[in-house]
Amino acid sequence: MGEARYTNKGFGLKQVIGGQVVRDYASPLVDRLRAEGFVLVAGDLTFRLAQEFGFCYGVDRAIEYAYETREKFPDKNLFITGEIIHNPRVNARLVEMGIRFLDAEDGGTSCAQLSAQDVVLLPAFGVPVATMARLREAGCIVVDTTCGSVLNVWKNVERYAKEGFTALIHGKWDHEETRATSSRALLHPGGQYLIVRDMDEALVAAAYVERGGNAAAFCVRFENAIAPGFDPDVHLLRLGCANQTTMLSGESLAIAERMRQALSARFGPEEGAARFRAFDTICSATQERQDALHALIDGHTLDLLLVLGGYNSSNTTHLLEIGLAKGVPTYHISDAACLSSAEAIRHQPLGASAETISRGWLGEGPRVIGMTAGASTPNAELERVIRRVASLRGVEPA
Numbered sequence: 001m002g003e004a005r006y007t008n009k010g011f012g013l014k015q016v017i018g019g020q021v022v023r024d025y026a027s028p029l030v031d032r033l034r035a036e037g038f039v040l041v042a043g044d045l046t047f048r049l050a051q052e053f054g055f056c057y058g059v060d061r062a063i064e065y066a067y068e069t070r071e072k073f074p075d076k077n078l079f080i081t082g083e084i085i086h087n088p089r090v091n092a093r094l095v096e097m098g099i100r101f102l103d104a105e106d107g108g109t110s111c112a113q114l115s116a117q118d119v120v121l122l123p124a125f126g127v128p129v130a131t132m133a134r135l136r137e138a139g140c141i142v143v144d145t146t147c148g149s150v151l152n153v154w155k156n157v158e159r160y161a162k163e164g165f166t167a168l169i170h171g172k173w174d175h176e177e178t179r180a181t182s183s184r185a186l187l188h189p190g191g192q193y194l195i196v197r198d199m200d201e202a203l204v205a206a207a208y209v210e211r212g213g214n215a216a217a218f219c220v221r222f223e224n225a226i227a228p229g230f231d232p233d234v235h236l237l238r239l240g241c242a243n244q245t246t247m248l249s250g251e252s253l254a255i256a257e258r259m260r261q262a263l264s265a266r267f268g269p270e271e272g273a274a275r276f277r278a279f280d281t282i283c284s285a286t287q288e289r290q291d292a293l294h295a296l297i298d299g300h301t302l303d304l305l306l307v308l309g310g311y312n313s314s315n316t317t318h319l320l321e322i323g324l325a326k327g328v329p330t331y332h333i334s335d336a337a338c339l340s341s342a343e344a345i346r347h348q349p350l351g352a353s354a355e356t357i358s359r360g361w362l363g364e365g366p367r368v369i370g371m372t373a374g375a376s377t378p379n380a381e382l383e384r385v386i387r388r389v390a391s392l393r394g395v396e397p398a
């Protein structure tokens with residue numbers, strides 16, 4: 001019997017690879033912190049951790065399948081279509097294991113060069129329909145780690161398209177997940193989508209729904225965020241809202257409500273309601289991390305908050321946004337090396353595309369340091385950060 005060419009279930013090798021995964025990403029210190037009420041004291045520093053943080057179920061599964069795949073096919077070329085998750089250390093570890101990026105900028109293998117002997121991993125974000133078709137054509141073995149919560153968004157977007165609704169997706173058009181999700185809208189004839197990054201962009205779309213406008217200017221404004229052939233005079237009249245799973249949930253809900261109001265203003269409440277659909281597709285892991293951070297900040301006085309995660313990680317950036325909105329001095333760092341000294345911290349401010357260095361982040365005297373980590377951050381990284389902060393003060397975690 002030949003080898004299966006596609007799996008989204010892994011290879012049942014969890015027992016075999018479990019030790020490796022624990023060695024690479026787990027942290028006894030963070031486990032202890034969790035067991036002891038999410039608080040740890042080191043000298044005059046108190047670390048308070050949000051009660052939900054770090055690896056989510058989708059990331060756990062994607063990493064597990066990547067390790068299982070390496071184990072299952074030790075001698076085959078093993079590729080991944082892009083970052084498996086948005087964490088530089090995790091991606092570097094996969095490269096060390098011989099997993100290569102497809103279409104890498106350094107002239108790596110392209111889909112067209114794949115053979116039936118090759119194995120390709122799909123990341124937790126999923127891939128666009130066209131990429132999937134190219135992989136099928138190549139005949140390679142595909143190991144699909146697309147998260148179930150992402151599949152749930154796809155299901156809704158496809159249903160909208162089938163029923164003649166344009167998918168209005170709250171997300172980032174250049175994010176892998178949103179590119180994959182929006183491609184789903186085109187699976188049905190006449191399917192359309194519009195991607196809005198935030199409320200400001202949603203307001204532009206809402207104003208067009210209510211009062212019309214210059215269609216050409218609208219299409220230029222959303223150049224990268226609409227499907228080919230998008231016509232705002234036609235495709236903004238029946239809307240189904242969805243979102244990238246890792247957006248700020250409050251903003252997603254507000255955007256859906258604003259679009260509902262716009263259709264109601266244009267067509268009257270009854271017809272407006274018939275022209276509107278919404279389905280909250282924020283994943284539970286994202287929601288729980290955001291809720292836990294709210295609870296941490298509301299429940300304690302924090303001198304500062306460290307948000308740990310890749311700079312291109314959408315869910316991590318939203319944790320930064322929450323900290324700042326609540327008035328806590330908050331720093332988004334990618335790893336422990338960002339803590340240059342007790343004086344200087346390298347971090348990426350909200351909305352920036354590069355790091356900056358701030359001074360006086362830790363201050364003097366007793367400090368309560370809030371901490372959280374995005375869904376793609378290993379506990380081992382969190383431990384390195386805690387130990388680094390403690391060492392800058394010359395103390396050890398108790």
Ligand code: SF4
Nearest residue numbers: 056058147149245283
């Ligand atoms: S953040 Fe949510 S959607 Fe993304 S991988 Fe994790 S659980 Fe899945």
